[in-house]
Amino acid sequence: MSPSWHESLYAPTVDGADLAHELRERGRALGFVRVGIATAKPLTDEAEHLRAWLAAERHGQMAWMERTADVRLDPTADGMLPSAATVIVLVAPYARQAEHVGPAPLRVARYARGRDYHNVLHKRLRKLARFLREEGHDVRAAVDSMPVFERAWAERAGVGFVGKNSCLIVPGLGSHVFLAALVTSAPLPPDEPMSTRCGTCRLCLDACPTDAFVGARQLDARRCISYLTIELDGPIEPELRTGLGDWVFGCDACQDICPFNRTSPPDEETTAPFAPHPRFATTAEELLRMDAETYLDWSEGSPLRRTGRERMARNVVLGLGNSGDRRHLPILREVAADDASETVREAAAWSLTRLDPPDD
Ligand code: B12
Known part of the structure; x- marks a missing residue:
């Protein structure tokens, strides 16, 4: 039976699996090499680590890490997106060339030798956010710019695993990557997390x-x-x-x-x-x-x-x-x-x- 005119007018244009597929395609076209999906819910396991880290004052002068902890641990918090159903994690690699920039003869970390990733990736995210809004969903976009626990979500969304150096490692690609996230009300089928592969290496x-x-x-x-x-x-x-x-x-x-x-x-x-x-x-x-x-x-x-x-x-x-x-x-x-x-x-x-x- 075909849907009534009323249903076809108000039903979302694509269902969860199709929307996830479309987002992955669009993400890749924008230069993200991995796109992973996790269900938005409070990060209870990670909460223990973050709170212990803050209690031991390992964040030093980064007082904003303390101020934003509650929101960072719950994407459905008031300060983030109460309607959140999904966190989409996107991965963009940065250059690994040996060329140095910055004040010679001294060294600047690889991620900081080119244009500011916040600007570059935000532009890309805005396009995906616009698409999700057009599909009728709420969305917030983050590139190290909002209290989103990006590595924890990356791990949950199965785009890599967190190594002993606490960096997100993407098998086949390494850890020289930026992370970006979209918190959205769109319910999407989640990916499987992958287990850590560091073994005994230290x-x-x-x-x-x-x-x-x-x-x-x-x-x-x-x-x-x-x-x-x-x-x-x-x-x-x-x-x-x-x-x-x-x-x-x-x-x-x-x-x-x-x-x-x-x-x-x-x-x-x-x-x-x-x-x-x-x-x-x-x-x-x-x-x-x-x-x-x-x-x-x-x-x-x-x-x-x-x-x-x-x-x-x-x-x-x-x-x-x-x-x-x-x-x-x-x-x-x-x-x-x-x-x-x-x-x-x-x-x-x-x-x-x-x-x-x-x-x-
Ligand atoms: C604060 C911050 C820093 C701080 C603190 C880093 C840190 N390890 O926490 C400083 C300034 C030192 C820093 C440095 C760097 N950062 Co930084 N940083 C952040 C920020 C804003 C928050 C990180 C955070 O939540 N820390 C809190 C601690 C508790 O979390 P965590 O160490 O990641 O803990 C995870 C695990 O280690 C585990 N865990 C924690 N404690 C315990 C305890 C036990 C017993 C166990 C088993 C597990 C466990 O649980 C957590 C979830 O997986 C994020 C952006 C964001 N919004 O998330 C970027 C971010 C993590 N940084 C990034 C980058 C690129 C860097 C640097 C590589 C830059 C550089 N070249 O100098 C270094 C890497 C240093 C390192 N080894 O971590 C990228 C990481 C990309 C990646 N591949 O992981 C991010 C995601 C920014 C981005 N959008 O791309 N950063």
Whole structure:
């Protein structure tokens, strides 16, 4: 029997399985290499880990992680989407080329060498969100921009597993990927989660230059180079400074050592927006001569903008101190004497003693 005119007018245009299929197709066409689906419900198992992490103050100065914990653990919370039925997780790989950008000779993490992923992926997500709305569903889109526990959802949606380094690893692709999520009222058939495949390997835990892992899948952000260089305001603890090595924005140590990242790099077309961009190439000296405003102009459209000038200059002088290269002494002397920031002057003074230790 054919549906009445009334039913065909008001019935959704596609059912759950068809809609899921359509979303996967559209996601892939937009450059997402994996699209996974999970049922939206409170993250009770993960809640234990997140709350323990916060209670141990492993989030350091990231007070927003504490403030948003309740919403992060429940996509149906008032602050997210009370009508949520599904979380769709989308994966976009970034470039793995060895080219460096940022203040030479120092290093910036791979994810931050090109255009800002928030902007690039949000544009793509908006297209999928519009499609879901046209189908009559509520939707909220997140790329590290909302309290959505992205790795937990990625794991539930079966796009990968969380490794001992606490990164989401996609078999065949590795962990150099961004995650994005759509929280929606559309009821869609969920995918199967995959189990962890790290086995007895613990290369990542041992490779961390600052011993930031408390155990498998447990990171003390307060010791993580990524947190220290990007999120922490003010001075970096002297005992952690040597471990920073030449990293000035983020770090890839626990990922670069991972056997799952020994696969051939993802194709260049897919990762093109995040590929190292010459606009963000500079030298340590040039960077240290930028004032706050110049830094913001220079880093416009790059993840590097997040630190602002003061934190980046602090990291750069520490990196120069760790370089062992005495040719950096003149610029360090200049910064130690004249920089507008007390934090940067103190870091430069530390680096001077490292490169030019006082005689006993
Ligand atoms: C806060 C944050 C950080 C913090 C803290 C990182 C951390 N491990 O928590 C800092 C600044 C250090 C950071 C660093 C990085 N980040 Co970050 N970060 C986030 C953010 C905003 C929240 C993460 C979070 O919820 N942490 C809370 C802790 C408790 O969660 P978790 O460690 O992931 O815990 C999981 C498991 O480890 C497990 N677990 C936790 N505790 C325990 C305990 C036991 C006993 C067990 C068995 C399991 C277990 O449960 C959780 C769910 O699976 C997300 C974006 C988002 N909205 O989710 C991006 C995000 C996780 N970061 C991302 C990236 C790219 C990075 C860096 C690689 C950047 C870089 N190169 O410098 C590093 C990686 C460092 C690392 N090894 O984790 C990507 C991750 C992509 C991926 N493949 O996983 C995300 C998803 C952003 C994005 N949209 O792409 N990040």
